Amino acid sequence: MTPGEGRREGAGHAWYGPVRAGGTHAAPAVDASMSLLNEVMYRPVDTAYAEAAERPRVERSRAARVRRATVHLVLAAALGALTVSAISALRTPPPEAVSGRALLREQIEERSAAVSALQEETGALSAEIADLQEDAVAAENPELFAQLTRTELVSGAVAVQGPGLEVVLDDTAGGDTRTDPLSRVQALDLQVLVNGLWSAGAEAIAINGERLTALSAIRGAGQAVLVDLAPVLPPYRVEAVGDVRALQTGLARSGAQSHLMSIAGTYDIDVTVRAVPELLLPGAGSSRLRFADLPDDAPLVPDGTSTAADVEQSAPPDGGTP
Amino acid sequence: MIAVLGLLVGAAVGLLLEPTVPSVLQPYLPIAVVAALDALFGGLRALLDGTFNDRVFLVSFLSNVVVAALIVFLGDQLGVGTQLSTAVVVVLGIRIFSNAAAIRRHLFRA
Known part of the structure; x- marks a missing residue:
């Protein structure tokens, strides 16, 4: 063809x-x-x-016409209702997703409330313990009490107050539009800064109100920075109590200063360092008892066979007796 | 005309009562709505052509919706649900477009 x-x-x-x-x-x-x-x-x-x-019109009786019209009306109404309900069902999100979200949110709020209630209770109990300790020890052994107070202060167990430096690292300047995770403040930046402050002679340091102790960890988990497993959010406020002048010169001489300069220049992170006449850092909470020793002249347990060495040995390996 | 009236009444009832669609039918709703749109546009064009017929309109509406849902169901069972849905949407979309073009020619003579 x-x-x-x-x-x-x-x-x-x-x-x-x-x-x-x-x-x-x-x-x-x-x-x-x-x-x-x-x-x-x-x-x-x-x-x-x-x-x-094109089909020739069929003449119907009046009753047949009415019946036909009724059927048409009912069918059309059903179809209209079906279409509209389908459209509205498509427009609203599926109820399972909504209720699942609400349930999760409820659980999160519930647990958060429980955590803060427990934290409050811990604080109150710690204060009570401290009071009782003071009552018991201060009268009997003032020297030991002074040592205890000093140790608590240095170990970060109690809140401290004094002049110091405040360093703020802010990566949210100019709107929170950064998509590159590298251009945000990393856990490493905070580690370098904190180490610089310690070496400059800081007596106590806190990041966004989380007090650092000898056992604290600053870690990055995904895009979040965790201080002692608690997430901290930008702007990161690092407060260090100590001799302001020594801190300033020490920090300027340390490698931390050049690191801060480089992240400020490369990633456009706002770094502000200022001296504050009065800083108040919270305590890190109660410390765990990891090592115990019986004084030489302490009365032994009634049967008289137990010794200090036994006590040390019988302590669990992690020493985690609160 | 009774069909259009009934459709409007049904739509109003559906808006007022807001009946919940069983979740079993949820996957077929989008295609069913597109098919309903196709029937609506076809009916409107026939109305402007002067050949509108209640019975034909209702039958085409119902069969469009049912067949579209059936095709998606069949596709889901065979594992080609998305592809078949796409095919149905393409065909219905072309029909809607050309019906809309014919309606436009009727209304604006352009």
């Missing part, structure tokens, strides 16, 4: 063409293989409408 024949043949077939009389958008019949596309493009309206229009 030549192309010319095909075209003639195609033009002869009415089923290709527009359905409307006097078609304003006649389909050029090119090829039989195009019939599917032509069908879709040029006969989109249901042919049933045209067929129904």
